[in-house]
Amino acid sequence: MSTTPFLVLSAMLFGVGAVGVLVRRNAIVVFMCVELMLNAANLAFVTFSRQHGNFDGQIAAFFVMVVAAAEVVVGLAIIMTIFRTRRSASVDDASLLKY
Amino acid sequence: MIAFWVLAPIMVVSAIAMVMARKAVHCALLLAVIMISLAVLYAVQNAPFLFAVQIVVYTGAVLMLFLFVLMLVGVDSSDSLVETLRGQRVTAVVLGLLFGLLVVVAISQATLGSVVGLADASEQAGGNVKGIAALLFSRYVFAFEVTSALLITAALGAMVLAHRERLTPKPTQRDMVTQRMHDYATSGIHPGALPGPGSFARHNSVDTPALLPDGTVSELSISRVMRARGTVRDVSRDRAGEREIETESRQIEEGNT
Amino acid sequence: MSLLYLIVAIPAASAAVLLLGGRLADRWGHLLGAIAPIASFVVGLVAFVQLANGTDEALTQRLFSWIDVGSFHVDFALLFDPLSAVFVLLITGVGSLIHIYSIGYMDHDERRRRFFGYLNLFVAAMLTLVLADDYLAVFLGWEGVGLASYLLIGFWQHKVSAAVAAKKAFVVNRVGDVGMALAIMLMFTTFGSTSFEGVSAGMDQATSGTATALGLLLLLAACGKSAQVPLQSWLLDAMEGPTPVSALIHAATMVTAGVYLVTRSNFIYDQTEVAQTAVVIVGLVTLLWGAVIGCAKDDIKKVLAASTMSQIGYMMLAAGIGPAGYAFAIFHLLTHGFFKANMFLGAGSVMHGMNDEIDMRRYGALRGAMPVTFATFAVGYLAIIGFPGFSGFWSKDKIIEAAFGENLLIGVGALVGAGITAFYMTRLMLMTFISERRWTKEAHPHESSLVMTVPLIVLGALSLLGGVLLFNGWIVDWLEPVVGPEEHAELPIPATMITILVFLVVLVGAAVAFVLYGRDKVASNAPARVSPFTKAARADLYGDALNEVALMRPGQYLTSSLVYADNRGVDGAVNGLAAFVGGTSGSVRRWQSGFVRSYALSMLGGSALLLLAVVAVKLA
Numbered sequence: 001m002s003t004t005p006f007l008v009l010s011a012m013l014f015g016v017g018a019v020g021v022l023v024r025r026n027a028i029v030v031f032m033c034v035e036l037m038l039n040a041a042n043l044a045f046v047t048f049s050r051q052h053g054n055f056d057g058q059i060a061a062f063f064v065m066v067v068a069a070a071e072v073v074v075g076l077a078i079i080m081t082i083f084r085t086r087r088s089a090s091v092d093d094a095s096l097l098k099y
Numbered sequence: 100m101i102a103f104w105v106l107a108p109i110m111v112v113s114a115i116a117m118v119m120a121r122k123a124v125h126c127a128l129l130l131a132v133i134m135i136s137l138a139v140l141y142a143v144q145n146a147p148f149l150f151a152v153q154i155v156v157y158t159g160a161v162l163m164l165f166l167f168v169l170m171l172v173g174v175d176s177s178d179s180l181v182e183t184l185r186g187q188r189v190t191a192v193v194l195g196l197l198f199g200l201l202v203v204v205a206i207s208q209a210t211l212g213s214v215v216g217l218a219d220a221s222e223q224a225g226g227n228v229k230g231i232a233a234l235l236f237s238r239y240v241f242a243f244e245v246t247s248a249l250l251i252t253a254a255l256g257a258m259v260l261a262h263r264e265r266l267t268p269k270p271t272q273r274d275m276v277t278q279r280m281h282d283y284a285t286s287g288i289h290p291g292a293l294p295g296p297g298s299f300a301r302h303n304s305v306d307t308p309a310l311l312p313d314g315t316v317s318e319l320s321i322s323r324v325m326r327a328r329g330t331v332r333d334v335s336r337d338r339a340g341e342r343e344i345e346t347e348s349r350q351i352e353e354g355n356t
Numbered sequence: 357m358s359l360l361y362l363i364v365a366i367p368a369a370s371a372a373v374l375l376l377g378g379r380l381a382d383r384w385g386h387l388l389g390a391i392a393p394i395a396s397f398v399v400g401l402v403a404f405v406q407l408a409n410g411t412d413e414a415l416t417q418r419l420f421s422w423i424d425v426g427s428f429h430v431d432f433a434l435l436f437d438p439l440s441a442v443f444v445l446l447i448t449g450v451g452s453l454i455h456i457y458s459i460g461y462m463d464h465d466e467r468r469r470r471f472f473g474y475l476n477l478f479v480a481a482m483l484t485l486v487l488a489d490d491y492l493a494v495f496l497g498w499e500g501v502g503l504a505s506y507l508l509i510g511f512w513q514h515k516v517s518a519a520v521a522a523k524k525a526f527v528v529n530r531v532g533d534v535g536m537a538l539a540i541m542l543m544f545t546t547f548g549s550t551s552f553e554g555v556s557a558g559m560d561q562a563t564s565g566t567a568t569a570l571g572l573l574l575l576l577a578a579c580g581k582s583a584q585v586p587l588q589s590w591l592l593d594a595m596e597g598p599t600p601v602s603a604l605i606h607a608a609t610m611v612t613a614g615v616y617l618v619t620r621s622n623f624i625y626d627q628t629e630v631a632q633t634a635v636v637i638v639g640l641v642t643l644l645w646g647a648v649i650g651c652a653k654d655d656i657k658k659v660l661a662a663s664t665m666s667q668i669g670y671m672m673l674a675a676g677i678g679p680a681g682y683a684f685a686i687f688h689l690l691t692h693g694f695f696k697a698n699m700f701l702g703a704g705s706v707m708h709g710m711n712d713e714i715d716m717r718r719y720g721a722l723r724g725a726m727p728v729t730f731a732t733f734a735v736g737y738l739a740i741i742g743f744p745g746f747s748g749f750w751s752k753d754k755i756i757e758a759a760f761g762e763n764l765l766i767g768v769g770a771l772v773g774a775g776i777t778a779f780y781m782t783r784l785m786l787m788t789f790i791s792e793r794r795w796t797k798e799a800h801p802h803e804s805s806l807v808m809t810v811p812l813i814v815l816g817a818l819s820l821l822g823g824v825l826l827f828n829g830w831i832v833d834w835l836e837p838v839v840g841p842e843e844h845a846e847l848p849i850p851a852t853m854i855t856i857l858v859f860l861v862v863l864v865g866a867a868v869a870f871v872l873y874g875r876d877k878v879a880s881n882a883p884a885r886v887s888p889f890t891k892a893a894r895a896d897l898y899g900d901a902l903n904e905v906a907l908m909r910p911g912q913y914l915t916s917s918l919v920y921a922d923n924r925g926v927d928g929a930v931n932g933l934a935a936f937v938g939g940t941s942g943s944v945r946r947w948q949s950g951f952v953r954s955y956a957l958s959m960l961g962g963s964a965l966l967l968l969a970v971v972a973v974k975l976a
Contacts, residue, residue, distance in 0.1 A: 001100050003214055006140070007206045009107050013114055013133070015199030020118035022191035022957050023182075028169055029126050035161065036114060036130065039137055042149075050144045053215030055230045058146050059239055062231070065149075065156050066246050070253035072161050076168045077260035083172045084263070091952050092183060098950025184951060194960050201967045208974065 006047040013040035027079045027089045031072070038068050102143050106136040127165050134158050145217035148228045294320040297334065306332045360417040360434045362399045363444060364487060367392045368480035374473030382469050386462070389472025390455040393479050397448035404441050413437060413837045416489065423492070427548060435489030435552070439838040442686060442831075443486040443616060446693050450608045451479050453811035457701050458600040460807035461708060471511060471598065478504030482609055486616060490551040491540050494617070498536060498581065501610045502529045508605060509597040521593035528590040532580015539573035542566070556623040570624050571631025574617055575638065582614025582668050584642045589899040591665055592649070595657040599704030602657060607664045607700050608693040615668065615689055618675040619682050622839050626678065635676030636762065640769045643669025645897055647776035651783070652893030654882050655714050656703045659784050660696070663740065666777060667692045673770060674755045681758045682839035683832040688751035690831075691822040695739035695748055698815035702733035705808055706788060709801045716784065717880050721793040725801035728809045730789050732816035737785050739819040741778040741862050747822025754826070757854050761845030767854075774858055778865030786873040794880050 017040060020033030042061040049057025083089050110133050117129040138153040182188045217227070224230030235243055270278070279290040294317050297309035308331060309320035316334060325331050370392035374385050381388070407415055414437035423430040436444070455475060462468045481500025488494045510522025543550050546566055547558035559567065578584065583591035594606050605611070618625065618635060625632050646666030653659045671689050674681035707714060709726055723730040739748035752774060760767030795801065803809065825831045832842050847854070892898060 001103075001214070003211060004206060005103060005107070006144070008203050009103075009110065011199050011202035011206065012111055014202070015195045016111070016114040016118060018198065018960055019191050019195035020114075022195070022953055022960065023118060023188050025183075025953070026123055028165060028172065029123050032126050032130050032165060033118065035157075036117070036133065039134060039157070042153075043137060043140060046141050046144050046146050046149060049146065050217055051211060051214055053217060053220055055217075055220060055224075055227075055234050058149055058227075058231055059234055061146075061149055062152065062235075063239075063242060063246060065152055066250065069156055069161060070249050072164060073253045073257045074260070076164060077257040080168060080172060081260050089172050094952070095950030099945040099948045184954060187953060187957065191957060191960070194957070194964055198960060198964045198967065201964065201971055205967070205971050205974075208971070 010044040358417045364483045367476040371476035385469030393451040400444040434487045454604045457811040508601040518596040521596040525590040532577045535573045535576030567627035571628045578614030603697045603700030607696040615671040639672030643773040650780040680843045684754040691747035691751045695736040695819035699736040705729040705804045716787040719788045720791045723789040732812040735816040750823035775861040775865035778862040782866040782869035
């Protein structure tokens with residue numbers, strides 16, 4: 001079957017994820033939206049892997065997953081630390097670094 | 100193909116719902132739906148290894164981590180949906196749509212050619228997993244090793260960040276007793292155990308506050324989490340009903356006599 | 357190796373020891389300070405004998421290469437020629453006497469060691485000035501004596517008047533120094549050399565314009581250092597310094613540096629009629645100017661200062677006349693160095709005995725109380741008015757003669773100056789030593805100690821006998837290698853007549869003074885109702901007022917308008933630009949809101965824009 005629908009789906013998921021990052025204030029939810037964007041990209045990788053008939057795309061998706069896992073671990077630890085000191089998980093509250 | 104057309108709408112709807120859901124836990128669950136669907140789409144596209152990894156890593160590990168942190172952090176933080184940054188939401192949606200539209204236009208304009216498919220490649224390598232492994236440990240071996248370093252660093256970093264150094268010795272039972280008596284002496288905080296939840300003829304649940312002898316609610320008996328979630332049971336109506344029953348039974352008794 | 361350098365090195369080393377030694381040197385500092393110029397004098401005397409007996413025109417010693425840049429070479433070398441020789445002997449000889457005198461005069465001063473350090477510094481600088489064989493090295497000494505003069509005028513810096521006078525002397529001298537600096541630069545650009553030899557050799561090819569410019573610039577320098585009109589205003593104020601300083605620096609040596617410079621630069625002035633005339637006019641104006649001021653002052657030191665100004669006017673006049681006058685300018689400089697130092701030290705002795713009273717109207721009849729001071733002062737007095745036989749007679753007479761030879765008008769001016777000199781000096785003598793006593797009860801006039809009177813006696817003897825230098829025309833012959841042979845101009849009246857005429861004018865001046873101050877009682881306070889001439893003379897002939905109106909006020913207006921222009925114009929532009937940038941940044945930095953989400957929004961916007969560009973290019 002054609003790969004175009006997969007790619008369109010990937011683009012849509014990516015867009016929705018991006019809007020989520022911009023709209024939500026809960027740091028954890030923002031994180032989830034970032035994960036959604038990463039997964040959308042993974043879908044595109046896998047789709048292109050099939051398109052071109054080799055495994056390089058799948059390997060790329062695999063690496064994205066590994067990196068995303070590491071990122072989630074560190075990111076959530078940071079969120080926890082911030083929450084511990086500021087009693088808030090809102091990304092808007094951490095806005096001291098400004099003019 | 101059927102799988103795609105069944106799953107694609109579910110995924111898009113779930114994604115939109117995830118962005119709009121008020122509670123973080125719902126978001127996590129919706130994300131799980133998307134991820135499992137994605138795993139199925141991987142399987143459909145001749146990527147069984149990634150299918151397994153997606154399930155194990157994402158749905159299994161990452162999402163569990165999310166839920167775990169949510170339980171630690173997110174209970175008190177109710178995510179207000181009122182936007183504070185002026186124009187942020189509208190601009191974000193417009194830009195998101197524009198972005199998605201542009202990508203779709205770009206994809207539709209691109210000439211992708213016929214799909215090669217992975218059947219040949221899998222056959223040549225002796226299977227999907229073997230093919231990936233052959234690539235991973237030859238061409239991508241350096242990236243693979245670096246990734247291992249990254250994972251170790253991330254694990255260490257998370258431990259350092261989450262670790263809280265104990266600066267004072269752990270209080271012993273004697274210390275705690277002294278502290279309690281001290282608090283009682285200075286600010287009148289009762290040294291005994293907090294009152295348990297109220298028990299009522301029809302209920303025996305933590306969401307029911309205990310009543311004091313004069314009929315008012317004891318604030319101490321309400322769990323902090325329950326109050327934050329707003330799920331504390333309103334007992335005023337129960338008390339009204341109780342009084343009704345009392346009057347009725349009295350009237351019945353009077354009628355009997 | 358020649359020991360010439362020791363003449364400068366000894367006082368310089370002594371000054372270094374005294375000024376850097378601190379309190380360690382307090383007990384013996386004044387002795388070291390007094391010995392240094394004596395040692396220099398001895399070395400100078402040896403060199404003098406060597407020069408007089410030898411066949412060489414000059415002794416020279418090249419010390420080191422000072423500046424060696426491209427085509428510009430300046431060697432630091434000493435030149436001990438006849439002109440330098442007499443100066444060295446005057447400076448170290450009179451200087452030694454004044455140093456010895458200072459031991460007694462500054463006895464009660466806590467900072468005596470520092471005083472001697474400054475005096476030694478002065479002597480070293482002055483010796484550098486006269487021994488240098490290069491205008492640049494002269495300039496070094498020139499600035500050195502200026503510094504020493506500044507330090508010594510303001511030695512009693514706790515007195516505001518002293519500090520102000522020191523600053524004034526320094527600033528006025530700067531004007532002259534600019535002239536000197538410009539002259540040196542002009543020499544460098546024109547001749548490529550600043551040594552006497554090089555400039556002298558180059559003058560043959562120099563245009564008259566260059567010669568005139570050099571002459572006028574050097575005259576400006578001389579005016580500053582020698583307190584000649586129009587840069588005369590600092591000298592009277594300089595009397596705020598201790599009296600030995602006035603005697604050494606502001607009478608005998610430093611103020612004559614201008615005369616030295618003009619005489620030394622004779623090879624320049626011989627080429628330019630204009631500059632010579634300018635020197636003569638400056639000299640004439642100053643000699644009358646100083647004499648007139650001297651008539652009206654009641655402060656004994658200021659009278660002597662005005663007199664110094666006037667006498668240096670004579671020297672400048674003689675130096676400006678040219679070969680006919682150079683030798684007499686130097687001769688008068690020497691005799692003046694003797695008798696003026698003598699009188700200044702005498703005045704110091706009087707002040708020492710009178711509790712530092714300086715007003716002559718509070719003196720009177722001091723001849724009994726201070727016989728030695730009186731006697732030596734009287735010798736100096738007779739010398740300065742030109743009483744026959746005394747040193748001043750020989751020198752001044754020759755100058756007036758030369759002035760008559762130059763021009764009748766100038767001669768008459770010099771003659772009148774001699775008469776006025778006689779008047780004010782007689783007035784000083786009468787008011788201080790002769791007339792009835794006017795001192796208050798607190799004053800206990802007494803003769804000074806031996807350490808102060810011996811220098812007075814020596815200087816008195818020199819004032820009396822200084823004329824022997826002219827015996828058989830010795831001074832003229834001696835200076836001939838430097839200034840060239842003397843020229844005799846046609847005199848409108850015979851020389852003997854001039855001498856008699858001068859004597860008569862002097863007698864008239866002295867007689868007028870005797871009539872005015874010798875017979876009547878002298879008022880203890882200066883009379884307030886006086887003629888406008890007296891008022892003008894008391895106000896230094898409005899020299900300060902003129903400077904204030906002509907230079908200071910316009911300068912202040914210029915400065916304040918420049919400050920205004922700077923504040924409003926230059927700073928305004930700069931500050932305006934800064935304010936503009938600051939204001940813009942102030943509004944732009946609001947974009948840096950600290951909200952991660954707005955940053956992310958701009959990132960998404962940027963990506964969308966890029967994508968739009970790519971798609972647009974691909975589709976087009």
